Amino acid sequence: FKTTAAAGSQYLMLTRITAAFGRDLGLPGGPAEYRAARQIVKEAQKRWAAHVSSCVEEVAKNLVEHTRAVIENVVGKHPGLQTKVVELLHALIRELQTSLVKRKDDLLDRLEGAPDLFTQNDHYLTDSFDRAQKHIRRCLQRTVQTNNLTNEERTNLNALLAKGGQNVEDLYAPDPRDDAIWCMAAADAYHKIAFKRFCDMLPRIVDDALLRSFASRSQDVLMAGLQAFEASNQDLQKWFVEDDSSQQIRQDLEAKVKRQKTGSEMLNKALNSA
DSSP: OOHHHHHHHHHHHHHHHHHHTTOTTTSSSSSHHHHHHHHHHHHHHHTHHHHHHHHHHHHHHHHHHHHHHHHHHHHTTOHHHHHHHHHHHHHHHHHHHHHHHHHHHHIIIIITTOSSOOOSOHHHHHHHHHHHHHHHHHHTTOBOOGGGSOHHHHHHHHHHHHHTTOOGGGOBOOOTTHHHHHHHHHHHHHHHHHHHHHHHHHHHHHIIIIIIHHHHHHHHHHHHHTTTTTSOHHHHHGGGOOOHHHHHHHHHHHHHHHHHHHHHHHHHHHHHHO
16 A cells, blocks of 8 residues: 555545444444445455356356367267257256356355355464554554664664564554554455455366366266167167268269279289280
8 A cells, every 4th residue: 555545545444434333233243343344345245246257158158169179070070960969068058057157146145245254264364464454554654663763772672572572563553543444454354365265166166067067967968868768760860961071072982992993803804814
């Protein structure tokens, strides 16, 4: 933070905190400063949704393109079969994508959108909170200004603090903006924890709900959609009708083989009559 930005932010924090006073018994979460920090985090989390939707759409798009390329490579010479397989697998992808969106919304709304802030990583939260608070106080010039001390005074001060298990950065002057400073530091520290947790969970959900589900269900979907066990031989044969180019290549090869056989027979007759 620059000093001006920090000053503007702490004014907004104080406004939020003041608006929350007087409702402590009616809402969960504790003091007004905590609820103000919680609201800041919630507003930040709302901006995650657009990026999450973009991620889901991108993964689904890549899966569609990959399956289309594989299908073309494997059964591309059989247009009827290719069209049907593409139709079946892309319908499966759309179904799984719809299910994935519901799980994504559940992660955003029910888990990360829970009424209260929560983490098991209290040591990370505390460390991040302390560092954020010290940074904000430095920007607001509410820490000890050791530049005004002589070298001997700084040495003595550091020695006394070290003896007491502290350091200069742990000292700060009380400030009427302490509530806002606490609120800013708490929101910043918790958002880091929550965002990292979310970034770890989202790829696992995408992998489980879309990619792994597609891999495990695609075979059954194809067998059922093509009626591999129920259809007659005639019905199954229609899937393997070759396209025009394949038929032309086959006819050309058959004609070449026929010419070669005819030529071989003519040579054999000429040798036998010689």
